[in-house]
Amino acid sequence: MKVLLVNGSPHKEGCTWTALCEVAGALKKQGVESEIFQVGTDPVSGCLGCGNCRKTGRCVIDDNVNGLLDKAEETDGFVFGSPVHFAAASGMLTSFMDRVFYAGKKMFELKPAASVVSCRRGGATATFDQINKYFTISNMPVVGSQYWNMVHGNTPEEVKQDKEGLQTMRTLGNNIAWLLKCIRAGKDAGIELPGKEKPERTNFIR
16 A cells, blocks of 8 residues: 655655655554655646646646656555645645646545645645645545644744644544555455446536
């Protein structure tokens, strides 16, 4: 079992990374492999709406989005982390997730997911809600913790002083590992995945 932890911060080893590392440590103790995937600092374009990914499963803009899609099919669970920028996820992560989930939605279905946010003071819950919306529209079980998945601090050193936040990250890692093990046990017991109806689309323009 493997979980991909996506760092949507431009700082490779900043506050968001510190939170994700705490999740990774808990997963490791539960025997679950993890990898931190860095979105990076290169510019990330927004979705062009060209629809080509519906045919190929990859984005025509060949950047780190396709790097994640290359890993997604063989990944069992996901955590997307972001710093808080103006009470929202980083612009880079927003563009990244728009394209990742539009191009690869089928690779994410029924796989557990969670969002993790870091902030100095405020805007964390709005960012948390924003990221979770990608999961709930993609048939993904959303994993929670003992509190909303957030840490506070202006530097990694300050985040390490947020004892409740770090405990929330460890609990999150444990919960993800537990759910992955439950899913595996269900498959081994012959429990089939939920069936899907043919999608219905309602146009509200009269």
